[in-house]
Amino acid sequence: MFSKETYINRRKRLQQKVQSGLILMLGNTDVPMNYKDNVYHFRQDSTFLYFFGIDLQDHAAIIDIDNNKEYLFGDDISLGHIIWMGPQPTMTEKAASIGVENTRPMADLATMVGDALKAGRPVHFNPPYRGENIMWLADLLGCRHNEVQSKTSLELTKACIEIRSIKEPCEIEEMERHMAVAYQMHTTAMRMAQDGVTEQAITGAMEGISMSGGGMVSFPIICSKRGETLHNHDHSNILRTGDLLLVDGGSESPLHYATDHTRTSPVGGKFTQRQKEIYQIVVDANNISREATKPGVTYKEAHLVAARVIASGLKDLGLMKGDVDEAVAAGAHAMFFPHGLGHMIGLDVHDMEDYNDTLVGYMDEMERSSQFGLAALRLGRTLQPGFCITNEPGIYFIPALIDQWKADGTNADFINFDKVESYKDFGGVRLEDDILVTEDGCRILGERIPITVDEVEATVSEGKK
The missing domain is CATH 3.90.230.10 (Creatinase/methionine aminopeptidase superfamily)
Incomplete structure (x- = not known):
């Protein structure tokens, strides 16, 4: 992971290029090879890595442009997971390492996105490429999975391209x-x-x-x-x-x-x-x-x-x-x-x-x-x-x-x-x-x-x- 300031500065630049609404970024999750517990080697979504730096499964993030707030979503792992995976940092610790003040359990993501949609606020996201995230977005947006691509944000995508093209x-x-x-x-x-x-x-x-x-x-x-x-x-x-x-x-x-x-x-x-x-x-x-x-x-x-x-x-x-x-x-x-x-x-x-x-x-x-x-x-x-x-x-x-x-x-x-x-x-x-x-x-x-x-x-x- 790069320095905390690196991720803070990247998100600030992104926030300046998107006019209003929520920027929604989904991390990746484990994908089974041939049965649920036998998974492919995990690879985090590159956009999530670039702006939030967390290289672990089952996270999402929101940048609330209008209220100038950032949220990291995810759940602290259980003792059962610790037995198999070893100790893991808490959500609060992970958020602090990348300069995000607010954490929420994953169950709150749907509520925050749903409230924004009800208020007529735009929800910006980049084109998804994994089936799991397409289905996840469909649930969050209340639409069919084959409608998700048409709802992607050109404004956000162009902003991400502009920022990521120049390597730091x-x-x-x-x-x-x-x-x-x-x-x-x-x-x-x-x-x-x-x-x-x-x-x-x-x-x-x-x-x-x-x-x-x-x-x-x-x-x-x-x-x-x-x-x-x-x-x-x-x-x-x-x-x-x-x-x-x-x-x-x-x-x-x-x-x-x-x-x-x-x-x-x-x-x-x-x-x-x-x-x-x-x-x-x-x-x-x-x-x-x-x-x-x-x-x-x-x-x-x-x-x-x-x-x-x-x-x-x-x-x-x-x-x-x-x-x-x-x-x-x-x-x-x-x-x-x-x-x-x-x-x-x-x-x-x-x-x-x-x-x-x-x-x-x-x-x-x-x-x-x-x-x-x-x-x-x-x-x-x-x-x-x-x-x-x-x-x-x-x-x-x-x-x-x-x-x-x-x-x-x-x-x-x-x-x-x-x-x-x-x-x-x-x-x-x-x-x-x-x-x-x-x-x-x-x-x-x-x-x-x-x-x-x-x-x-x-x-x-x-x-x-």
């Missing part, structure tokens, strides 16, 4: 400190990229490092030699010398801030010439787009910088043709790079996307594109100092997509389909760093995980010793 020094320090765990996860995966090793063994090693470093993985690990599938969670393959292993994985810090990195390694320690050529294009796209990432620039333009580097490099290899700028404008590069350059990262690996990824990534600044590839760009808005984002260009050879575009003649003026056919067994390359936008540019958070051809080959080769 304490947040940056927490993220940067945990980058050491991410470094160990990915260099371990590189060293394990040897002939006969299973994808599952590498995945398990990475998960163990994450847990021993203080937290669970920030999302299910992607670890596959079939890297052309962007979110490939199958870990059933056995690695063979000459394969490319794509590993996209992250860890949560003890305060639940995420890391998110991707590296692609040659199994056995040496890239083939063809692999090295594609890999170097992605390295260039990563570095050049990062140089374009600075305050006042839209992240959409940084994405297009990466797209032009990729299109130019593929043209040099004979896979694309024609004018590079025209090809990117037409979206031809997206057959090889069908996703966005990156996204915000913080308390969520895709930070705040429970609110709405278009709202977070674009606010009111621009329309999100509908063009294939560019439509997948989660972040397009103007960058500001304090933004923490990922930078993850890639090149993929997706047989089904290649076949479809070839059959339809899609972007045939810019793609040499005959040459592309010989790459359909290639797989994919993605390289991802976590970066902080600074006052005059940006910088990589933590020690950079090996990324150059020489660095990666040397790290993989260490696993043979």
